[in-house]
Amino acid sequence: MSYFLNLKKQDPRVYKSVLGEIKRQQEGLEMIASENYVSAAVLEALGTVFTNKYSEGYPGKRYYGGQEFTDVIEELAIKRAKKLFGAEHINVQPLSGAPANMIAYSAVLKPGDKILGMDLSHGGHLTHGHPVTLSAKIYNFIRYKTTPDGKINYKELEKIAIKEKPKMILAGFSAYTRQLDYKKFSAIAKKVRAISMIDIAHIAGLIAGKAIPNPVPYFDIVTTTTHKTLRGPRGGMIMCKKGFAKAIDKAAFPGFQGGPHMNNIAALSVALGEALEPSFKKYAKQIIKNAKILEQELRKYGFKIMFGGTDNHMVLLNVFSSKGVTGKEAEVVLDKIGITINKNMIPDDPRHPMDPSGIRIGVPAATTRGMKEKEIKLIAQYINDAISNHKNNKTLKQVNKEVKKLCKKFPIYKNLK
Numbered sequence: 001m002s003y004f005l006n007l008k009k010q011d012p013r014v015y016k017s018v019l020g021e022i023k024r025q026q027e028g029l030e031m032i033a034s035e036n037y038v039s040a041a042v043l044e045a046l047g048t049v050f051t052n053k054y055s056e057g058y059p060g061k062r063y064y065g066g067q068e069f070t071d072v073i074e075e076l077a078i079k080r081a082k083k084l085f086g087a088e089h090i091n092v093q094p095l096s097g098a099p100a101n102m103i104a105y106s107a108v109l110k111p112g113d114k115i116l117g118m119d120l121s122h123g124g125h126l127t128h129g130h131p132v133t134l135s136a137k138i139y140n141f142i143r144y145k146t147t148p149d150g151k152i153n154y155k156e157l158e159k160i161a162i163k164e165k166p167k168m169i170l171a172g173f174s175a176y177t178r179q180l181d182y183k184k185f186s187a188i189a190k191k192v193r194a195i196s197m198i199d200i201a202h203i204a205g206l207i208a209g210k211a212i213p214n215p216v217p218y219f220d221i222v223t224t225t226t227h228k229t230l231r232g233p234r235g236g237m238i239m240c241k242k243g244f245a246k247a248i249d250k251a252a253f254p255g256f257q258g259g260p261h262m263n264n265i266a267a268l269s270v271a272l273g274e275a276l277e278p279s280f281k282k283y284a285k286q287i288i289k290n291a292k293i294l295e296q297e298l299r300k301y302g303f304k305i306m307f308g309g310t311d312n313h314m315v316l317l318n319v320f321s322s323k324g325v326t327g328k329e330a331e332v333v334l335d336k337i338g339i340t341i342n343k344n345m346i347p348d349d350p351r352h353p354m355d356p357s358g359i360r361i362g363v364p365a366a367t368t369r370g371m372k373e374k375e376i377k378l379i380a381q382y383i384n385d386a387i388s389n390h391k392n393n394k395t396l397k398q399v400n401k402e403v404k405k406l407c408k409k410f411p412i413y414k415n416l417k
């Protein structure tokens with residue numbers, strides 16, 4: 001019997017696409033660093049009647065009636081997130097990472113205020129002030145960069161902070177692979193009396209799983225998504241010190257958003273419950289091991305690894321300088337063999353963002369499937385085979401067969417059809 005019995009009858013076209021996507025995810029290797037597979041329990045919670053409910057406000061203080069169950073799940077999510085991250089206050093309502101960042105900025109800053117954030121091509125995120133975003137139209141962003149050997153020069157960061165006197169110092173990234181020195185960020189922010197904020201969207205699961213240090217004690221405000229390494233449904237969270245709690249809550253609702261998506265919050269509660277289980281710690285540690293092996297293997301194959309290596313779940317490669325293919329060409333050829341990654345800028349990339357010099361590869365999803373060092377070595381080999389033979393369709397077909405064979409051994413959802 002189909003799991004999607006009603007959908008199949010009501011809307012065969014959508015049903016067909018759902019089946020197609022299940023097959024695509026099952027038969028391919030998802031290596032986009034920001035993607036993952038939620039558990040079947042999280043999927044079930046996402047598809048519940050909580051999607052019908054409006055819940056503007058917060059537990060115990062809503063603007064609509066009928067909240068006896070929504071309050072339970074929101075309180076549960078907050079309690080579990082606090083246990084995982086040790087935050088003084090948590091708001092679980094942001095619809096995703098970009099809104100979470102906008103809410104956080106608007107809670108504590110005025111239009112025109114200066115924010116010191118990481119340059120996008122050096123690993124920062126669009127919402128950390130890239131000129132094409134709304135954030136850059138409202139706030140005055142200035143940027144710090146990484147050194148040629150991929151580090152953050154904290155002395156230089158301090159100099160910029162002293163000279164520019166930003167109202168906020170923003171740490172965090174979406175394509176940087178090294179461990180940040182939280183204490184140094186926090187000390188610099190204190191010295192110049194700036195608010196310290198960190199966006200941990202990429203590494204939240206590694207922090208929750210205690211595979212890397214926790215920045216929460218060091219920063220005034222911490223934003224995150226919930227669907228990357230944390231392996232929850234799509235969504236966002238903001239954690240902060242008690243002193244910022246009121247401002248953050250007010251900025252989320254009614255400041256920026258209306259009703260929270262309660263089915264997402266139900267699913268988030270489930271995911272946070274999973275992250276509290278001992279197996280999640282193992283998962284987070286395995287991610288780090290897998291990324292390290294991927295780095296080592298790709299280096300052996302002659303790929304240029306950016307930032308000197310990785311301390312987290314992803315690697316950034318300069319494929320243009322080391323393999324003579326552009327990021328876009330590499331993305332297309334890896335798609336052909338069933339490995340999904342994304343083209344990515346490298347620091348101060350001279351090429352266009354739509355066809356940059358680099359690619360970003362992450363292991364959280366493969367690790368969720370149960371893949372370990374042995375499989376990651378094979379994956380590195382497939383990546384190298386494909387990129388080195390990008391014009392040879394026969395080789396690409398052969399490698400695609402190997403990828404499918406590997407994926408078959410690691411099923412994602414057993415009864416979803």
Ligand code: DSN
Pocket residue numbers: 033034097125174175
């Ligand atoms: N889109 C996410 C990523 O891929 O890193 C960040 O927003």
